[in-house]
Amino acid sequence: MTVPLLIDGTAIPERLGGVGRYLEGLVSGLDELGASFALVLRREHVDHFRALAPSAKITVAPDWIRSRPLRFVWEQVGLPWLRLRARAHVLHSPHYTFPLLAHRNVVTLHDATFFSDPQAHGMLKRTFFRAWIRAGLVARRVCIVPSAATADALHEHVDAVRSEVVVAHHGVDHTVFHEPTDAEVDRAAAHFGLDRDRGWITFLGTIEPRKNVGPLVEAFRRLRRSRPDGPDLVVAGQRGWDTAAAAALDAVGPADGVHEAGYVPLESLPGLLGGATVVAYPSSAEGFGLPVLEAMSTGACVLTTDRTALPEVGGDAVAYTEPDASSIAAALLALVDDPERRAGLGRAAVDRAATFSWAATARHHLDAFRSAS
Template sequence: MPPNWGGVARYIEGVLTGLQELGELVHVVAKPADVERLRSVAPEHEYHASPASVARRPVRFVWEQVGLPRLARRLGAAVIHSPHYTHPLVTRAARVVTVHDATFFTDPGVHSRLKRVFFRFWIRRAGAVADVLIAPSRATAEAVASSVRVRRARMLVAYLGVDHSVFRAPGAGEVASFAAHHGLDTATGWIAFLGTIEPRKNVGALVRAHAALPAAPPLVLSGARGWDEDALAVLDALPDDGRVIEAGYLPLDELAPFLGGATVVAYPSLGEGFGLPVLEAMACGAAVLTTPRLSIPEVGGGAVAYTEPDEAALADSLGRLLDDPDRRASLGVAARQRAAGFSWAACATVHAHAYTEAEERR
């Protein structure tokens, strides 16, 4: 589990809650620090703590190859599901591997060289040795199939879900409290962005597009500073006038008022394996402006506004949406309706089928 409990953690939590809802109980192996939190979310599964030393990444990779297969044998596990690319290369168990993203092949320039080499290797190995691959969208499944020689695996698409108890339309009081806590004005509103500042999120273009709209409300960025040198240079050069606010990681219980209370949620990504922030914003009833890249139209459908990702198109599309409150309201209603069709139970149903199929294929 990543330290910030971001997208991958929400996927793992969601699948575990969905499997529990279906009565499909599994053995869950996690770092000692993560076991109790996962158990509090989905208590009916059986939990096993890995050695504490796996908190160090090199140790985790070694233990995943040696200790995890041994634990699986001891438990009599027929299938090992590796939910984030890396997986045991040698094991008697059938293997299911989740491949979240194919942009390491389709748009390699948005990743560092180390990431490209690392994830391409593991995706290729998954195609060679896994019994079933799970992808979060058709776009990702098709891109993996066209980029990797899939020798054994069947590819299944499991759309991610959303926790509708967390990501929901916020009340006016919640929005007002959030705004007051963060120095925002509900009368003025704000433009929200949720995600790590990495190259494919296209934050630099968003900041420049926002600067071209002097009457626009403040742009609030929630997430970590990543490795997007262009965006970081733009942000570091901004005057300290409150027009762009880096809020860092917001607590989970603040995301509904942050997203649902925003005038617009802008997510100008160059490509996603799924686009969970788009779905989460939709579930909060936000008017979302995003791009028609890779998997995003599978998530947003006709319930979001689309723009090309360049600065000029972003400024034009954002400006028109800010000037059209009726369209924003209409998008918010449509977004909630569409988001209601994405559930972790449906996602978990595909996973349960993957486990059964992997065992049968082995």
């Protein structure tokens, strides 16, 4: 086969959070625009991506790449061979790393936190991704980033940038992330053991240091001391490497009004987010902040910070706080006590979220692919 574009999807995890959500959105956007492309995927993702892009040519990667070291070897050796066999004009590597010897290669760099917030990552991970980000930026490849803030930060931290850097904001699937019906909110409340009359505050994301889940839990405890009949807290997301947040979560439970939900499937998110009193995302650093956009699309009142890329996403349609427990508690209390402001922010959030789409993201990617070809 001969294709204009080959996308390497082998780095995404089994559960499609983070980079997986980005890749499925990009693929659906490219398909919507009628672009011709091929995908190489792990076996467990084939059916899902075939449904998203029926016209895409799909190759199944060998099962042994489930091992991270072996996947890296395959990326450097097997992927270039596959690209030659497919006679692809451009290769897209959507998660930092790429074949060093490949030409006409586009790579996505998701954020600059390995430089700007090094304490949020372990030493090995930080060293590895810093090296690959530098390699992408100095090797005259085309690099895609999800925000102007990320582009600016990368230029600040990496000397001698020779690559073209293209900003392509993420999109949102409005068929999934929509204003929920009463039935959807009722189902979410029943599933997570919540009381609609009391309400709830939702956090959505991986529990890692820069998300500030520990300070959020402490802020919630202060809120409940001030408002004993106030909303519960739902922490939706898988635990990462934040030991302080893990300790904070281990110290509370449903009796304290805290519900740790773990991974939440897409179909449950509109009710959980759009039905929330507040969606709190007090991250101190983001390459984009997709959970904020997804919550906005459901009509949620969102509380986040004004750090890095988050204002590019939220604009005037969200409330802002500093990421410490005292500030989060004060901001939550102000929103809980002001239903009129919450409703206004929810309406503004829907309007702003409507300006983001995966088709628009895909158009910027197509420009980058043409630039590399």
